[in-house]
Amino acid sequence: KQEVTQIPAALSVPEGENLVLNCSFTDSAIYNLQWFRQDPGKGLTSLLLIQSSQREQTSGRLNASLDKSSGRSTLYIAASQPGDSATYLCAVGPSSNYKLTFGKGTLLTVNP
Amino acid sequence: GAGVSQSPRYKVAKRGQDVALRCDPISGHVSLFWYQQALGQGPEFLTYFQNEAQLDKSGLPSDRFFAERPEGSVSTLKIQRTQQEDSAVYLCASSQRGGSGGNEQFFGPGTRLTVL
Numbered sequence: 001k002q003e004v005t006q007i008p009a010a011l012s013v014p015e016g017e018n019l020v021l022n023c024s025f026t027d028s029a030i031y032n033l034q035w036f037r038q039d040p041g042k043g044l045t046s047l048l049l050i051q052s053s054q055r056e057q058t059s060g061r062l063n064a065s066l067d068k069s070s071g072r073s074t075l076y077i078a079a080s081q082p083g084d085s086a087t088y089l090c091a092v093g094p095s096s097n098y099k100l101t102f103g104k105g106t107l108l109t110v111n112p
Numbered sequence: 113g114a115g116v117s118q119s120p121r122y123k124v125a126k127r128g129q130d131v132a133l134r135c136d137p138i139s140g141h142v143s144l145f146w147y148q149q150a151l152g153q154g155p156e157f158l159t160y161f162q163n164e165a166q167l168d169k170s171g172l173p174s175d176r177f178f179a180e181r182p183e184g185s186v187s188t189l190k191i192q193r194t195q196q197e198d199s200a201v202y203l204c205a206s207s208q209r210g211g212s213g214g215n216e217q218f219f220g221p222g223t224r225l226t227v228l
Contacts, residue, residue, distance in 0.1 A: 036219070099171075100147075
């Protein structure tokens with residue numbers, strides 16, 4: 001059974017800092033990996049989707065990498081802003097079906 | 113519409129009541145998913161539709177949970193005789209294509225269900 005772990009569970013940084021969020025998964029037979037953002041009381045906003053054949057994806061100040069063989073992904077956020085404060089969730093999509101398996105998330109607080 | 117919509121956004125039910133949660137997927141999306149998110153946890157898969165066919169309901173926690181998508185667009189998740197442990201956020205997601213192999217899923221805002 002696929003298990004997804006996100007470290008750290010919570011992170012607090014001053015505005016302007018670059019930061020890295022980590023995601024690890026136990027079964028490397030994945031089709032893709034998605035990073036989501038969730039604001040309090042809201043749904044999930046898709047940030048980046050990395051296909052298993054890709055190594056990284058970039059969108060603005062966000063960069064996500066994928067190392068399928070070691071079961072790891074990182075989300076890099078450059079020049080963090082208070083508006084980046086949210087919970088960041090990592091989810092893996094398996095090769096055999098469509099079910100996303102999520103980690104518990106990292107709660108990020110960016111202090112002005 | 114522009115995105116996935118869900119209604120109601122908030123629902124408070126007394127234990128034992130039946131509830132119905134609605135999801136409107138992105139127009140033209142073939143696949144529709146329901147997930148359950150408990151407080152402080154990541155979402156967990158409940159069920160999957162490809163058009164009107166419910167291809168997987170392995171995540172439904174009990175036979176009190178029932179989902180349908182009769183015309184292949186709007187879906188309803190029904191919970192009968194609600195229990196306190198059913199309290200959670202219920203998320204709906206849709207993706208453009210069907211079948212296996214990781215198509216990007218787009219999520220709605222969720223329905224927060226509180227059972228008293």
